[in-house]
Amino acid sequence: MSRHARAVRTACLALALLLPAAxxxxxxxxxxxxxTLRVLAGPELADVAPxxxxxxxxxxxxxxxxxxxxxxxxxxxDTAGTSSYDLAWPVSDRSFLLGLQASGKNTAxxxxxxxxxxxxxxxxxxxxxxxxxxxxxxxxxxxxxIADAAARGxxxxxxxxPRRSDTGRAALVGVATAAAGTGGALRAQDVSCDRLRGFRSxxxxxxxxxxxxxxxxxxxxxxxxxxxxxxSELLSLNATRKLRRPLEIVHPDDGxxxxxxxxxxxxxxxxDAYRKVVDWLLGADAQRRLMxxxxxxxxxxxxxxxxxxxxxxxNALSFPDRLAVVEQLVDDYGDPADRTADQVxxxxxxxxxxxxxxxxxxxxxxxxLSGADRSAGGKFTRFYRGERLxxxxxxxxxxxxxxxxxxxxxxxxxxxxxxADGGFDDATAVWxxxxxxxxxxxxxxxxxxxxxxxxxxxxxxxxxxGLSYAEFRRRYDTLGAPxxxxxxxxxxxxxADTGALERAATATGGRMVDAGLSSLSEAFKEIRxxx
Numbered sequence: 001m002s003r004h005a006r007a008v009r010t011a012c013l014a015l016a017l018l019l020p021a022a023x024x025x026x027x028x029x030x031x032x033x034x035x036t037l038r039v040l041a042g043p044e045l046a047d048v049a050p051x052x053x054x055x056x057x058x059x060x061x062x063x064x065x066x067x068x069x070x071x072x073x074x075x076x077x078d079t080a081g082t083s084s085y086d087l088a089w090p091v092s093d094r095s096f097l098l099g100l101q102a103s104g105k106n107t108a109x110x111x112x113x114x115x116x117x118x119x120x121x122x123x124x125x126x127x128x129x130x131x132x133x134x135x136x137x138x139x140x141x142x143x144x145x146i147a148d149a150a151a152r153g154x155x156x157x158x159x160x161x162p163r164r165s166d167t168g169r170a171a172l173v174g175v176a177t178a179a180a181g182t183g184g185a186l187r188a189q190d191v192s193c194d195r196l197r198g199f200r201s202x203x204x205x206x207x208x209x210x211x212x213x214x215x216x217x218x219x220x221x222x223x224x225x226x227x228x229x230x231x232s233e234l235l236s237l238n239a240t241r242k243l244r245r246p247l248e249i250v251h252p253d254d255g256x257x258x259x260x261x262x263x264x265x266x267x268x269x270x271x272d273a274y275r276k277v278v279d280w281l282l283g284a285d286a287q288r289r290l291m292x293x294x295x296x297x298x299x300x301x302x303x304x305x306x307x308x309x310x311x312x313x314x315n316a317l318s319f320p321d322r323l324a325v326v327e328q329l330v331d332d333y334g335d336p337a338d339r340t341a342d343q344v345x346x347x348x349x350x351x352x353x354x355x356x357x358x359x360x361x362x363x364x365x366x367x368x369l370s371g372a373d374r375s376a377g378g379k380f381t382r383f384y385r386g387e388r389l390x391x392x393x394x395x396x397x398x399x400x401x402x403x404x405x406x407x408x409x410x411x412x413x414x415x416x417x418x419x420a421d422g423g424f425d426d427a428t429a430v431w432x433x434x435x436x437x438x439x440x441x442x443x444x445x446x447x448x449x450x451x452x453x454x455x456x457x458x459x460x461x462x463x464x465x466g467l468s469y470a471e472f473r474r475r476y477d478t479l480g481a482p483x484x485x486x487x488x489x490x491x492x493x494x495x496a497d498t499g500a501l502e503r504a505a506t507a508t509g510g511r512m513v514d515a516g517l518s519s520l521s522e523a524f525k526e527i528r529x530x531x
Contacts, residue, residue, distance in 0.1 A: 035273045036062045041089040042166060043067045043209040044233065045261065047294045051286065059276040063087070069164050069209040087274060088264040089115075091166040091230075096264070098323040111271070113278045114260035116287070116296035119313045120170045121256060122146055123234040123247030125225040128155060142254040143178035146226075148379035150202025152371070153408065157226035158205030160213050162330045167210040169326065170257040170319075171228045175199055176329055177317045178254040179380040185318035191328045194525055197342065198384035202226075206336040218242040230259060235295040235308055254376070255315035261296065341386035342452045343444050345437045348419065349459035349493075350393045351428040358460055358493060365521035366419045370412040373521070381525040383412060388451070390440055391418045394433035395425020396465040403440075429466030430459050430497075434488065434504065435475050442482035453486045454510070456527060457501070458520075460494035469500060473507070484509075489527040491515050 034056070046067050056062040066085070090096065093112055100107060122141075124132070132149055133139035149155035160168035173186065179199075180190035205220060207213030210229045214237050217227060221244060227234060231249060238246040263281070265274045280286055287298040297309050320326050348362060367373075369383050383389065383406055390403040402418045404411040437455045444453050467475070476483055487510035490501035502512040515523040 034060050034062060035270075036064050037086040037270055037273055037277070038084070039063045039065050039087045039089055040083075040085040041065050041067050042091045043069055043211040044091055044167060044230070045089050046211065047236065048290065050293055051289055055277065055280055055286075059273075059280050061273045061276050063277070065089075069212075083266040086265075086267045086270045087277075088266055089261070090264070091261060092170065092259045092319075093262045093264055094319045095166060095169065095323075095326070098320075098326065102323040111265040111268075111274070112262045113282070114262045114299050115278075115281050116290050116294065116299055117258055117260050118230040118232040118296045119251065119256040119258045119316070120167070120174050120228065121231045121234065122157075122250040122252065123227045123229070123237075124155070124250055126245055126248050128225045129248040129250065140253040141250050142376065143175050143252045144254060144376040144379040146250075146252065147175065147179070147196075147199035147202075148371075148382065150200075151198030151379075151382050151384035153202070153385040155202050155226050156204045156224045157202050157228055158207075158213050158217060158220075158224045159203055159228040159336065160210040161206050161208060161336050162333055163335075165207075165209045167229060167233075167259070168206075168336075169330065170259055172196075172329060172333060173319055173326070174252070174255065174257040174317055177257075178252065178376070181376060183315075186320040186325050186329065188322070188325050188328060191325060191332065193332055194527070195380045196333060197387070198380065198382055200333060200336075201341060201384040201386050203336050230296075231309070232295040232297075239295075249311075251311050251313065253314070255317040256313055257319060258313055258316045260299070339386070340448075340450050340452070341384070341388065342454070343388035343390070343441075345390040345392065345440050345453070345455045347392050347394060347433045347437045347455065347457040347459075349395075349428060349430075349433075349461070350399055350422055350424050351395045351459075351461060352424045352426055353428075353461050353494065355424060361520045362458065363419055365524045366416060368521050369524060370416055371409070377525070388444070389415060391415055392433060392436060392440070393418065393422045394429060394436075396427025396429050397425070398433065398436055399423070399425060401436075401440075427465035428459065428461045428463055430457070430463035430500075431469050431472035432466030433457070435467055435472050437488075438476055438479060438483050438486065441486040442479045445482040445485050454527075455486060455488040455508075456491065456524065457488055457504075458491040458493060458515075459496050459501070460492075462495070462497040463500070469504070472504075476508075487511075489513060491520070491523050491527075493520065 052063055132141055132145055136145055146155055159171050162168035162172040176196060177186050179195040180186060182190060205224045210233055214233055234247055234249055263278055265271060282300055284300055284302050287300040287303045290296060291298050291306055297305055368378055371382050385406055388405045392401045393399040400418055400422055402415060404415050406412060434457055441453045441455055488505050488508040489510045490505045490512045492498045492501050493515050505512045513523045513527050
């Protein structure tokens with residue numbers, strides 16, 4: 001029973017001796033028969049259950065809770081007035097409102113009230129947090145630092161499945177927004193296929209909801225040294241004392257998505273009961289108890305946050321305002337349980353015309369992708385653990401070829417030596433090199449059909465040796481389906497034959513990126529692993 005209810009009960013018992021007939025309504029706390037509202041809630045909201053009996057006693061409204069993860073991006077509650085539920089209580093109403101907007105139906109947005117708040121943050125094993133802070137000026141970690149550490153294999157994290165969980169989507173949006181670096185809500189052009197590959201390679205645990213994820217984590221601490229979830233969930237997990245050591249809560253310096261756990265009215269006929277529930281939940285007593293029970297931040301300004309909840313959320317990242325953007329992001333991220341990494345075949349022109357500034361730019365691009373680029377953008381787009389990389393140096397023939405599966409810095413150094421130490425050749429056999437690339441790629445597809453494979457061809461001149469383009473196409477056609485699954489992305493440089501390169505890219509399902517419009521390094525980042 002709440003403190004308010006106990007006070008009312010005490011006063012009523014005293015007065016009842018004098019005025020027994022007149023006090024039934026006043027002392028009951030409500031003047032109507034009890035009402036039961038059916039509520040569809042996110043699984044994360046199961047921790048509010050200890051308050052619900054007092055809510056019912058104080059307001060006369062009982063909440064019949066059904067906890068269910070969102071099945072898709074349109075959210076679970078049906079359009080207001082047609083749902084089998086009276087209320088919805090999700091982590092956020094963002095997905096629901098985006099789905100309503102995208103439906104094109106002239107349906108009013110349901111009445112909604114934020115009940116509490118919590119940012120999506122990172123919980124790190126203390127030893128990992130200490131290691132990462134040592135390499136960051138000021139020790140203030142960002143999503144870029146987490147992505148970089150995931151790509152290197154230092155951070156192995158758990159995160160709810162973004163396809164099914166509002167919490168997982170909020171986490172993914174937070175990382176992707178930081179990766180875009182625009183400071184605003186994600187737009188379609190900001191969702192780039194290369195920026196989250198390294199981050200994704202670090203995910204080793206998932207669940208249909210963050211509640212499922214965190215419930216299973218104590219038994220799987222060897223599989224992940226980090227969790228991405230709401231601040232409240234990580235604080236609650238630490239309080240269970242089920243972990244070897246409590247996770248260190250990191251509030252990423254490049255911003256966080258903030259969830260406000262709104263209560264939505266789906267059936268307007270229940271507005272009176274809904275308002276009673278909202279008013280009770282937003283009262284100072286209930287807000288304190290919610291904070292103490294769930295570790296979420298109060299929305300009532302009269303309630304002082306607990307010490308653990310006073311860290312500033314800094315730059316609160318905006319959620320995309322178009323459903324298509326979130327769908328694109330989630331589709332690109334794919335199944336978190338799928339551990340298949342990409343394979344990229346780099347065909348690099350080492351003809352004599354590449355001497356000087358051009359080869360310097362090429363080597364700098366590879367060094368940057370191997371971890372030398374410490375900018376935020378570089379941390380999101382570096383080569384990552386598990387990625388399979390082939391470098392073919394060519395002139396009038398194949399000069400050198402090396403394939404590695406990235407397991408650590410030693411593999412990247414080995415690949416870097418191929419690019420840094422190789423000599424040059426007088427001729428340029430572009431189509432012979434591409435033919436060799438497709439034979440490597442086709443073998444890779446046959447060996448592991450589930451692994452995405454792409455080719456990147458970089459050259460600064462016209463082909464003057466080896467196969468003709470027509471002969472390359474004839475040989476390409478004989479490879480059949482394995483070759484057809486592999487796009488080629490061409491990067492013309494200097495005096496390259498852009499027409500021929502664009503034709504080859506289009507014919508293989510890829511595209512041409514002109515390095516003259518940006519740096520060669522940025523061109524490589526843009527197309528590496530894209531589909």
